[in-house]
Amino acid sequence: MPKLIYLFVFYVFLSTSSVLALSKTLLLASAISIDDEYDRYKKKGDDFFKEGKYAEARRQYQNCLEVPGFENDPYALEQIKKCTSGSALRQQVTDAFAAKNNQAALQALNQLLGLNQDDPITKNQLADYYEREGNLLFNQKNYLKARESYIQALKYATTRQETLRLQIRNIDNLLKPASHTGLKVAVGAVAIGAGIYAVLLRNDFQTKMGTLSQVSQTVDPTGSGTIANPTAYQQYLDAYNAAESAQQKNGLYKACIGVAAVATVAELYLLIHKPKKPVRATGLHWQPSSQSLGVAATFTF
Template identity: 65%
Template sequence: MRKLIHPLTLMLLLTVFLTPALRVRGGNPGTAQVVAVDEEYDRYRKRGDDLFKEGKYLEARRQYQNCLEVPGFENDTYAKEQIQECTTGLTLRKQADDAIRQGKGAEALKLMNQLLNLNPDDLITKGQFADYYEREGNQFFNQKQYVAARESYTKALNYTNTRQETLRLQIQTIDSISRPSKQVGLKVVTGLVAVGAGAYALLLRNDYNTKLSALNQISQTADPTGSGTIDTPDAYRQYNEAYRAAEAAQQKNGLFKACVGVAAVATVAELYLLLHKPKPKTTALQWKPSSQSWGLAIGYTF
């Protein structure tokens, strides 16, 4: 005869198979909370969390609402809190989009910052930041405000991983435009030489004229009749000193002529560089920022 299953054993088996799976939340066995695990709830919650990180608040909210529809989780605190966060995110995004359409840049940036404070992983908002700063950079570039354009492109780099190459290319374009050419350096050098040589020549000429004038004045005082005779030793000493000073200044006449020549040559070179501007190098492919949207406009020259 077969033995019947003992009633106690039967109850134990039913308890194992019919009771929902349990998990323990908390690290202290004495105070741990026992929470029912439901695969459907966990699936909805994971989908909601993933969508929330991407900034897809409408889709994420639907998943959290699904969590509340799972039996036993109608009052789940986490799902309710996330639904509220999603609602706040949707409101802020709509306000930010409206501000951008109305051209209220400062207000849009403020609202987008609030979105990132709500959800630092918000990929959509980061993309909006990148779009905003790149459009701003394109506008500055077309207005030839290259410093401001470079700053905007650099800000855009902080918010995107997919357009790094494009933005860096735009920054390199600005750097190549802003970099002074060799001819600009030559213009500066020739200008400095012309000014320096001319100024020194003028200084030499003024020094000679001043000392010659002083010699003439002393001559008239020491020998007013023009007889060629100076009566007093003191007057002779003054005349002799003035004569030597004028003679020393006259001996620099060669240096004066050299300075005048250098200044003249440098001036001619400066005029030549100003009148003969270098032709810009053109390539078949031309890259320039698009003024209305992010990215580059590509042109081909035949």
């Protein structure tokens, strides 16, 4: 009889230990799941915030607060405040530009950069503003001020850096004396270089678009829009990203075409006309356009 009691007690002990161990395991798994959920929302919020998408980021940080145990999370609460401020400042920028109050718009844009120095939307707005100012000053033949504006635009530009550098170099060439022969050589080199680079950009874009089309037909021959195989989907995604990257250089392509065209006209002009004195900031100019495409000559494709 005592043996049976001992066996019973031992059995109860084992059962209790197993239940406790199982409970601890389930609690640990639940805690990990909750932490993972919070981390997912936090990462999405951080990604949107870095991109300057404050409304989307705020929703993700709000989701963080709805995860059990994170209702008063300091990080999420602080980021929500920043997102609210960012959205308000962005609206101020829109309203100020609409009212043609450039100084108020610049002030709000600089506040946005103080809030989020990686904000690409704000940087592009600043670059666009200074480039427009540079184009206006260039048209007024105020080349020194135009150059300063282009330099400011270059500080903030996330795209079109080469176009802005080209505009600055054009002004530098206008502001210094140039010999007839040296100018013709320089103009010819610009025309050839810009034309070759434009062709390379165009060929790269067409090649990557062709690759994307071939990959699409391979991984999704029915055109259903669904790619179930992960490897095939990654192959398609790589091709798509490459094509999109090439497409983003469209502005630079147009600028190169315009520069090549204007440089060719300039070359013909210099062959026909022989200036009696060094050519300065008068005569034929490679004038930036008001649409941020680099030069006044425009081409479409």
